Amino acid sequence: MQKPENKKLLWQLPFLVLLIVGTIFIIRQQRNIPYQKSGDKVFGTFYHATYQCDSDLTYSIDQELAKVDQSLSPFNPNSIITAVNHNQDVKLNDMFLDVFNLAMKISDETDGAFDITVAPLVNAWGFGFKNGIEPSKQQVDSLMQIIGYKKVSLKRGKISKTDDRIMLDCSAIAKGYGTDVVARLLRSKGITNFMIEIGGEIVTSGVNPEQKPWRVGISKPVEDPMGADQGVQSIVAITDKAMATSGNYRNFYYKDGKRYAHTIDPKTGYPVQHSILSATVFAKSCAIADAYATSFMVMGLEKAKHILEQHPELMAYLIYSDSDGKNAVWYSPSLKNKIQN
Numbered sequence: 162m163q164k165p166e167n168k169k170l171l172w173q174l175p176f177l178v179l180l181i182v183g184t185i186f187i188i189r190q191q192r193n194i195p196y197q198k199s200g201d202k203v204f205g206t207f208y209h210a211t212y213q214c215d216s217d218l219t220y221s222i223d224q225e226l227a228k229v230d231q232s233l234s235p236f237n238p239n240s241i242i243t244a245v246n247h248n249q250d251v252k253l254n255d256m257f258l259d260v261f262n263l264a265m266k267i268s269d270e271t272d273g274a275f276d277i278t279v280a281p282l283v284n285a286w287g288f289g290f291k292n293g294i295e296p297s298k299q300q301v302d303s304l305m306q307i308i309g310y311k312k313v314s315l316k317r318g319k320i321s322k323t324d325d326r327i328m329l330d331c332s333a334i335a336k337g338y339g340t341d342v343v344a345r346l347l348r349s350k351g352i353t354n355f356m357i358e359i360g361g362e363i364v365t366s367g368v369n370p371e372q373k374p375w376r377v378g379i380s381k382p383v384e385d386p387m388g389a390d391q392g393v394q395s396i397v398a399i400t401d402k403a404m405a406t407s408g409n410y411r412n413f414y415y416k417d418g419k420r421y422a423h424t425i426d427p428k429t430g431y432p433v434q435h436s437i438l439s440a441t442v443f444a445k446s447c448a449i450a451d452a453y454a455t456s457f458m459v460m461g462l463e464k465a466k467h468i469l470e471q472h473p474e475l476m477a478y479l480i481y482s483d484s485d486g487k488n489a490v491w492y493s494p495s496l497k498n499k500i501q502n
Contacts, residue, residue: 196354196370204230204336206360212347213354213367225346229339232256233331235280245320246328253318260331260338260448261315267452268310271468274459275452276310276427280330283425286432301430308427337362337405337451344403344447363404364447374398376501382408382422382438382480382488394480394490396501403447407454408439408480424458435461436481438488443476443496453477462491469493 199210199219203226210222232254234240244251253261264277282304285296296304312323320329331338336359343357344364354367356375365375377399381392397404408422416434424433440457444450453475457465462481469477476493478500483489492500 201226203359204234204339205236206336208339208343208357208359210343210347210357211355211369212352212357213370214347214350214352218347218350221346222343225342226339229256229335229342233260233335233338235328235330235332242329242331248322248325250319253320256338256342258315260334261320261329263338263448264331264334264452265310265315267449267456270472271453271456271460273310273428274426274456274464275333276308277329277331277333278308278310278313278327279425279427280328280332282308282427282430286425287423305430308430310427333407333455334448334452336360337403337447337449340364340403340447361406362447362451365400365402365404367400374400377404379406379441379478379480380439394488395478397478397496397499398501399443399499402443403445403450404441404443405447405450405454406439406441407451407458408437422458426459433459433461435459436483437462437465437479438482439480440465441478443478445474449475466491 194213194215196211196213197217199212199217199222200208201219201223208222208226210218212218230237230240232241233256235242235246237243241251241253241257245253261277264275267275268277282301285300285304307324307326307328312327313329314321340357340359340362341364343359344355344366347355347357348366354369356363356365356369356377363377365377369375375398376396378393379395379397381394408424422433422438424435425431426433435458437458440454442450442454442457444453453468454477456468457477457479460468462479465477465479469475476496478490478492478496480488480490
């Protein structure tokens with residue numbers, strides 16, 4: 162009774178051997194494909210991409226990022242978001258709609274900690290910090306009339322505002338989205354090993370040229386307005402993840418002897434007084450990581466932990482100032498085996 166079964170196994174053996182040999186051949190061939198490097202200016206910063214491919218894709222990457230700029234840059238006078246801010250009749254493309262809808266979703270989930278209408282307040286306080294003169298209560302109250310994500314909505318394919326003065330600024334999500342766009346381009350070409358970085362926002366996939374997980378650094382929140390001190394707090398080994406960091410962690414303000422990052426709460430109009438100095442978030446997409454990192458800076462440590470409990474798909478590395486004014490770290494338990502100090 163066993164002979165037919167044995168005969169069947171003998172017939173299957175050559176195919177199994179062929180499969181193993183073929184797999185080894187493909188792996189070896191893949192390892193022989195070189196890693197390319199691309200980089201250029203974009204969104205007021207720089208992008209860097211390392212990817213395993215037999216050709217240079219810099220031109221294609223630049224084209225994709227130009228589409229993001231044309232959709233979301235408030236500094237581009239011809240962009241879609243500029244037309245929206247000027248209350249012009251403009252056709253909203255898929256990139257703009259993707260980011261707007263995601264921003265609204267995360268604003269709801271963070272109870273308004275993330276808000277793409279907050280830029281006028283951020284600018285007012287930014288100039289204030291720089292010049293040593295805080296905006297007056299009257300100025301803040303006036304600006305608060307045009308702040309609030311619930312004051313904008315999407316109706317019949319158009320952006321509707323409760324006040325024409327409301328301005329949209331996606332700078333807290335656009336770099337992450339741009340990084341996702343480049344990742345999508347590479348994947349569409351069958352590329353599985355890559356790392357893309359735009360101004361500190363990162364997407365990784367597969368392995369690096371040493372055939373190991375990609376290693377990325379989390380900067381120390383040191384007081385260094387010129388950015389000369391590039392100290393690294395931790396190294397994290399990640400793959401198939403996106404990462405974004407938020408925190409004006411080279412510029413702080415002091416109150417009652419305590420140090421705070423320059424983060425404005427969209428709900429109050431004033432700088433937050435939470436202990437978080439920088440927030441790094443890991444997620445399935447960089448746009449999501451980017452938005453939540455900004456949200457955590459606004460929410461503070463305890464509320465950020467609560468959000469992370471509700472969203473187990475997210476991981477975070479939070480640097481904060483402890484009761485003695487020293488830097489301390491909290492990170493998601495699932496990150497523990499990825500940190501390489």
